[in-house]
Amino acid sequence: MNSPLFLRVHTRIEGASAKKVDKGRKLRFAPYALVIDTETTIDTIQDLTFGFYRFCSLQIDGNYVCLEEGIFHADDLDQRSLTRLHKYVQSQCAETIGGYPKKLQLYLRSEFVEEVFLIACAAGAVVVAFNLPFDLSRLAVEYRAARAAGGRGWSFVISRYQDPKTREWLPNTFRPRIQLRPKDSKAAFIRLAGGDSNQPFRSGRFLDLRTFVWALRNKNFSLESACREFNVPGKLDHTPTGRVTKKEIDYCRQDVRATQALLNALLAEFRQYPLGE
Numbered sequence: 001m002n003s004p005l006f007l008r009v010h011t012r013i014e015g016a017s018a019k020k021v022d023k024g025r026k027l028r029f030a031p032y033a034l035v036i037d038t039e040t041t042i043d044t045i046q047d048l049t050f051g052f053y054r055f056c057s058l059q060i061d062g063n064y065v066c067l068e069e070g071i072f073h074a075d076d077l078d079q080r081s082l083t084r085l086h087k088y089v090q091s092q093c094a095e096t097i098g099g100y101p102k103k104l105q106l107y108l109r110s111e112f113v114e115e116v117f118l119i120a121c122a123a124g125a126v127v128v129a130f131n132l133p134f135d136l137s138r139l140a141v142e143y144r145a146a147r148a149a150g151g152r153g154w155s156f157v158i159s160r161y162q163d164p165k166t167r168e169w170l171p172n173t174f175r176p177r178i179q180l181r182p183k184d185s186k187a188a189f190i191r192l193a194g195g196d197s198n199q200p201f202r203s204g205r206f207l208d209l210r211t212f213v214w215a216l217r218n219k220n221f222s223l224e225s226a227c228r229e230f231n232v233p234g235k236l237d238h239t240p241t242g243r244v245t246k247k248e249i250d251y252c253r254q255d256v257r258a259t260q261a262l263l264n265a266l267l268a269e270f271r272q273y274p275l276g277e
Contacts, residue, residue, distance in 0.1 A: 029267065030205050032057055032125035033064045034117065037255040038138040042242035048074045048109060048138040049244055050085060052256040055120060062271065063264045069094040069256075070105025071249070072112035081244035088249050095257070113139060113158050118175065121192060121204045130223040130259050132208035133188050136178050142171065153181030155193065178204075186220070187211045209259060212266050223258060230269070232261035 038051035050073035056064035071085055089104040129135040140156035159175035176195035182188045190206040213226045227234030238251040
């Protein structure tokens with residue numbers, strides 16, 4: 001088992017109280033952010049191969065900084081690719097702020113869902129990606145039409161268990177699903193639904209930076225063009241291969257790094273709008 005995610009209900013925002021930020025103004029943004037990006041096979045199915053994540057904390061200056069960084073990978077990833085991921089985490093340091101471990105974490109997809117994703121959601125973290133619906137769908141092991149949304153949308157099963165008698169893999173009803181309902185071509189409503197009512201899961205907080213950029217500029221952007229627009233470092237010059245290589249891992253890691261920087265830049269501009277408290 002990996003070391004625990006660096007969030008607890010009692011953890012305070014670094015350098016600020018849990019309720020206030022920016023000269024006593026009430027906190028309007030999530031105290032934590034879970035920034036993710038996934039890499040996939042390059043066939044029509046686009047199955048998950050691996051992904052990077054950063055668990056970030058909101059600072060008094062309004063920026064999110066990294067407390068924990070790591071990799072998650074497909075549960076059935078081949079041994080050669082898995083060896084490359086192990087070698088990478090052993091040779092690289094996590095880009096965390098002072099006082100937090102420099103060890104890169106490594107999780108199976110199923111472990112990441114249980115030990116990072118759901119814990120982060122329960123603690124009130126906002127899940128962030130550029131084109132978030134795609135990355136969330138790569139975490140899923142099954143998908144179905146969302147009945148609560150009148151069939152207009154999808155329900156992603158992210159946790160399942162093996163029946164001890166039949167050996168069949170079944171959806172874990174004690175864990176929530178991710179429900180996604182498209183609003184239009186640029187936005188979607190995303191929430192956690194179902195699961196054990198005694199568990200501390202909320203409906204979740206989700207932020208697609210692709211939608212956020214469109215809202216600010218009324219124009220479609222890619223991650224690369226959005227980073228140029230907001231003057232933050234963008235993607236590496238690499239064409240995805242669908243394989244697990246050093247270049248592919250570096251490429252995915254930079255996407256998460258760029259997504260975190262873009263998130264901070266977008267929030268900085270958003271705060272300038274007189275929208276009230």
